[in-house]
Amino acid sequence: MAQKPKLYYFNGRGKMESVRWLLGAAGVEFDEEFLETKEQYNKLIEVGSLLFQQVPMVEMDGMKIVQTRAILNYIAAKYNLYGKDMKDRLFIDMYVEGTTDLMLAVIPLPFQQGDAKAKQIDLIKNRAVNRYFPVYEKVCKIFVLFMLYRCNLKL
Incomplete structure (x- = not known):
């Protein structure tokens, strides 16, 4: 084993x-x-x-x-979680890179104080809500529709 x-x-x-x-x-x-x-x-x-x-x-x-x-x-x-072909891997990599970009804004938070920390939090919230979350929401909707189709389920 x-x-x-x-x-x-x-x-x-x-x-x-x-x-x-x-x-x-x-x-x-x-x-x-x-x-x-x-x-x-x-x-x-x-x-x-x-x-x-x-x-x-x-x-x-x-x-x-x-x-x-x-x-x-x-x-x-x-563990076969990296897509079936190069196109799948490309999209996976793009989503991962987006998540990494957002995470890089979060990492310095514990080391900041006062106004600098408050400004960073506002920046993170703005980017998350307006830039990153809409992309992930769209791909999640597509995934759910695909899974319903694969399972022959109707909405």
């Missing part, structure tokens, strides 16, 4: 959350090692586990995989 993937990240959501979601969608159980001290993190660097000296890292199939998008692409391909 293959070993469960092991996820290495800080005790929080961050960039590892999408990896957790994808493994969950694939029905794959995994273990996690939360990096709670600088020593734990430095040890991974010292032994050469972190190619670019940063997490997230997923240990699976005898490899130590870093870089969020590389991790996601590997898992999606391994």
